[in-house]
Amino acid sequence: MPEPAPEARREMQAGLPLATLPGASQPASPAGPPPGGAMSLADAEGPGIQARSQLRMALERFVKHRIALIGLFLFVLLVLWSTVGPLFWKYGYTQVTNDNAAGPSAQHPFGTDLIGHDLFAQVMTAEATSVKTALVVALIATALGTLVGATAGYYGKWVDMALMRVTDLFLAVPLLAVLLVVANKLSKQAGSWFWIAIILAAVLWTPLARLVRGAFLSLREREFVEAERAIGASDARIIGRHMIPNAIGPITVNATLTVALALLIEAALSFLGLGIQPPEVSLGLLVNTGQDAASTLPWLFYFPAGFLVLTVLSVNFIGDGLRDALDPTQRGSR
């Protein structure tokens, strides 16, 4: 992979070897001038050249990725529509209108179901629930995975052994069976989107833990970590300020893919009747109820299914762009 020259320069300034993952925030001295010999290098650049931060360069790479931009635009649009929309729309998602089983019209853009619920309001709320659930899953899974992976990779030895055996066990236990057991229990009692999010996060954190552990095993042997240790920085500071920023590329990409995965799994669970429970609505649940009348009231199927695909697609596009921007080593395996 040919490194662009400015990037190489910037990394040398910061005292980082060339292969550092881009996208990391500044290591070592965040505010002060670059130390020692790197100074002369920076001077040699001359006054006209602005050194760009790695974040800035990652951003530029992302912006050049047209599909990723479309994905981001679409996703932001969907989120805005589903969160702000219900405040202005004339019907609530539980409200029963006088028109039942009506096709799409100016009054009801997405039509209504057999009882008379306005589908536009329902899809809007369902979209919000689905996205909210997926984001919380990604947040918890990423935090947990990073914590476990970082601890295992940084401390090594028996800590690593113990944590990785636990991770292996989570990977070996069939996800589907555990999901069914727990979701079946919980959906009968609480039925809240938050519990579904917790269950999904509990099974989706393992790949990231392995990823972060792998990155940390190599990062902890690097000079800048050694230097930090030599000046007496605490473990928490080394991990939090120097190592995690250097692994932020794969972490972010993984988090995005987790959002897409969580959307699909939540939809599948809700489709089986084990996920989000009425009166709450999610896109998978709407597809499930819509399928019964698929041949007579096809809009009940098309709209929720369409929005579900659109949402997952936009997240996958964003993930693709982020991978190209932040994590060039993993390009294009999907």
Add this chain to the structure above:
Amino acid sequence: MSSYLIRRIVTGLVVLLVVSFLMFVIVSLSGDPLATLRANPNTSPATIAAARAQLHLDQPLLERYWTWLWGLLHGNFGTSTTGQPVGSQLWQRLLVTLKLIIPAVILSVALGVTLGVVSAIRQYKPVDHVSTGLAYLFFSTPVFVVGLLLKDFLAVDVNKAAGKTVLYTVGEATPGYSGTAWGGFTDAVQHSVLPVVTLTLITYATWSRYQRSAMLDVLNADYIRLARAKGLTPRRVLFVHGLRNALIPVITVVAIDFAGLIGGAVITEIVFSWEGMGKFLLDALTGTESPDVYVVQAWLLITAAAVVAFNIVADLIYALLDPRIRYA
């Protein structure tokens, strides 16, 4: 090599043992399988006691696990809550699932490899963009959406156009079919088309991406440049020197994913009402007789053993196809 194999198999068995124990405990503690029986006021205490004894519920949990394990070593999978032996149901279910996933995997490999290779050769050309777009669309689409589209819209239209039922949407065969062997086969094919296509579309998408990136890696390698420089025909460079090497990573992915599908085709099975492994598990965990711990354990053994076995197979194939890899 053989010592490596033995070590892998032993590790696999240990993992299976630990996982089976964990699942047994989780499922056993998750509910009372006799709840439905108890709720019925007409059930005599003697019936309940008999059911308890049959399911070994009168034993402590650890002893129950041991009884199950001991029975398993003697080829006994236990009895389901409904009183039927689990073993005979299991093979029937597995057969149904295999009838679904084997054709789907064969089609997916053909489709994934072809599209992946074409995409790589014509990188950034229209055909690559279309194939990439389709792949993205299919791995962003939930299985049940594809299944329902085919079932509720395509099948209805096709059958209407033909004036008779060409594509069946429910079950894996016409119940109680009694006709010629050929008729039975056509019947099975008519039932299989939609579920197999559904699973294929979802599965091939990822594989075509793997194939594309593997092929791109290979095409940029020095030995391909050498092969071209020697003046070999483009066809020979592509298929003998290129594709053969690009297939290695894809084959391992296919082997591992195939194992995952044995338990993971559940949504497809539900949409098309196939009584396969997925439905088996779903009923055992969420049906009226749930939790049916012996059914779950049987399901777990088959699916987990398949995952372990196919992981080993994938590694062996890898070593076989790429002689640089040596397992010690």
